[in-house]
Amino acid sequence: MKPIHIKNFTLEQLEEWVRALGEKPFRARQLYRHLYARNVSDWSQCTDLSRSFLSRLESEASIDALTVSRVDEARDGTRKYLFGLRDGNFIESVLISDPPRCTLCVSSQAGCALGCKFCLTGSMGFKRNLETAEIVDQVCQALRDPELGPKINSLVFMGMGEPLANYDQVLRALHIITDPDGLMFSHRRVTLSTVGLAPQVRRLGTETAVNLAISIHAPNDALRDELMPINRTYPLSELMGACREYPLQARKRITFEYILLDGVNDSPAQAKELVRLLHGVRAKINLIAFNPHPGSIYRTPPQEKILGFQEVLRKANLTAIIRKSRGSEIGAACGQLAAKLMNEVGH
Numbered sequence: 001m002k003p004i005h006i007k008n009f010t011l012e013q014l015e016e017w018v019r020a021l022g023e024k025p026f027r028a029r030q031l032y033r034h035l036y037a038r039n040v041s042d043w044s045q046c047t048d049l050s051r052s053f054l055s056r057l058e059s060e061a062s063i064d065a066l067t068v069s070r071v072d073e074a075r076d077g078t079r080k081y082l083f084g085l086r087d088g089n090f091i092e093s094v095l096i097s098d099p100p101r102c103t104l105c106v107s108s109q110a111g112c113a114l115g116c117k118f119c120l121t122g123s124m125g126f127k128r129n130l131e132t133a134e135i136v137d138q139v140c141q142a143l144r145d146p147e148l149g150p151k152i153n154s155l156v157f158m159g160m161g162e163p164l165a166n167y168d169q170v171l172r173a174l175h176i177i178t179d180p181d182g183l184m185f186s187h188r189r190v191t192l193s194t195v196g197l198a199p200q201v202r203r204l205g206t207e208t209a210v211n212l213a214i215s216i217h218a219p220n221d222a223l224r225d226e227l228m229p230i231n232r233t234y235p236l237s238e239l240m241g242a243c244r245e246y247p248l249q250a251r252k253r254i255t256f257e258y259i260l261l262d263g264v265n266d267s268p269a270q271a272k273e274l275v276r277l278l279h280g281v282r283a284k285i286n287l288i289a290f291n292p293h294p295g296s297i298y299r300t301p302p303q304e305k306i307l308g309f310q311e312v313l314r315k316a317n318l319t320a321i322i323r324k325s326r327g328s329e330i331g332a333a334c335g336q337l338a339a340k341l342m343n344e345v346g347h
């Protein structure tokens with residue numbers, strides 16, 4: 001097995017590594033271009049590198065950190081990639097085509113330790129953090145999809161895992177993804193979604209300009225403590241403090257994701273509480289009707305309750321959009337396919 005996942009390196013680290021191999025530093029930039037601008041899958045495609053350098057690369061470094069284990073497609077065109085990791089774990093990425101948008105949803109951990117009650121990934125437990133290469137490679141591999149790859153124009157870190165619990169690897173991946181010499185995504189087209197690790201939210205605002213989304217899901221601490229155990233560590237006062245101070249660029253807003261669970265968090269009174277909670281934050285709200293999965297204790301609210309909740313927010317002059325649940329028959333809600341496969345292979 002080749003020891004090095006080359007996509008773990010930033011350009012600077014690649015320069016150091018190339019120099020240690022006795023090559024000129026400019027070779028690093030050449031390699032970087034092959035890996036990202038050209039998205040090569042085999043060293044033999046790098047025809048401008050010397051034969052001796054290529055044979056070192058062949059024996060010491062692998063280009064791809066993931067193998068495609070399965071691709072499922074839903075009737076609505078949502079596509080789900082199940083990727084195998086070198087240690088036998090699985091992760092997944094979901095590609096949602098909704099023209100003109102074509103969005104890839106990326107995972108940051110295999111499993112998740114945070115145990116949100118409504119989430120299938122949470123019920124799988126935590127396997128491990130993904131390496132930078134395993135995060136970046138989800139994008140590289142999806143970009144190679146002959147049909148949808150060239151159309152991918154936005155990324156969301158909303159797949160398996162909590163990205164801010166794997167901060168350093170995710171940050172390095174964000175740099176490669178948004179680097180004009182790397183995968184060239186604009187910051188405006190990349191969104192990181194978090195359950196709200198307040199100290200890391202503050203740090204993120206100083207270290208990247210990507211969009212921030214907060215999975216809020218409850219308007220008060222009592223309910224949020226119950227649905228999302230992380231709230232006991234970072235209660236809403238602390239999280240909202242970090243959001244209020246978040247250095248937003250002009251015309252940007254923080255997105256608040258709110259999964260509506262029937263009879264749990266979907267009443268008009270709770271919508272009013274949410275309005276009060278978001279006071280003073282440049283916010284928009286995505287309302288998502290819960291997508292039930294086997295074994296879940298929650299149900300999807302009836303449409304009139306969803307509309308009623310939205311109406312309260314709109315009357316308070318908040319932008320509140322009802323998002324469609326996509327790809328439900330292929331288990332496109334976070335972690336569903338990988339969870340099934342991990343059970344099948346006995347992880």
Ligand code: SF4
Pocket residue numbers: 112113114115116119120121122123159160161162195334
């Ligand atoms: S919602 Fe996100 S943070 Fe919560 S358990 Fe699922 S993957 Fe983890």
